[in-house]
Amino acid sequence: MSETIAMHMSDGLLNAPTSLLFVVVAVVGVGVALAKARGDLDDRTAPMAGLVAAFVFATQMLNFPVLPGVSGHLLGGALAAILVGPWVGALCVTIVLVLQALLFADGGVTALGANVTNMALIGTAVGYLVAVSLRRFARRGRAGIAAVAFVSALVNTVVASGGFVLEYAIGGQGGVAFGTVAGAVLGVHVLIGIGEGLITAATVSAVTAVRPDLVYLLRGTEQKLELRA
């Protein structure tokens, strides 16, 4: 039995101009992330970021059940953004998606622009914005940061899936009504987002327990303390 573990948007779901449009969006977004990431990378955080990318790759393989006959898997944007920041985080998820498409034929090649836009750019940006807006709770110990990670990841999953809804509305094949696609995609991704939230909360909480200095979201506080010491 050869069950395929296809996890991302295939080629052909979007028409060619729309696919191309999102290739351009992805290239611009990743370019900005590349330019900005440098400021967040040093001898300590660079290896951490490589490990976060590898962890996102590993965790994306682990589809969990959400409904009878339906599974979900981590997207990883909020997780990466909380641990290594939004710019480096977007690059982590991008590298995972490119490798999945090219090495494992998971996700289409012309669809790569849309997949990167949704999961690496939208997911990471939204996850990070939610996490930052709740940062004061994240500073209240492990339960606090676990809760912030859960909420950020849940929102990241739902909004990233909204990226597909938008792309489908612009140039999707099959002519399914916008409301139908939006309801079905967003609905199932609320359930997937709960799974993503639990995995993200557990991971961020575990890292915070042993190496809080490596958690990007907590960095501001710690640096001030170091300067005064």
Added chain:
Amino acid sequence: MKRFFVGFAVVSLLLAGVVSYFANSNPDGLDHVTEVHGIAEHAEESPLSGSLFADYAVGGDDRFTGVAGILGVVVTLVLAGGLFWLLRKRTPQEK
């Protein structure tokens, strides 16, 4: 520091190499929706679907999913780690 990094890498290798066998093989949420609403009829196979490690198997044999997973973790770590190491700020810092 090193211990944490090694531990983090080992966790990823175990997830991709061992836990991956227990992953749910049903279509994910997006695939499910596109299948139910007939959008998936328009899906094209990846031009790379015949490649050696396609679908996280080795030569189409998904008994080797763990091998493909470990390979993926190692390649991701080398590519991402290498890129980030090259991008990093090189301010000489004494520890």
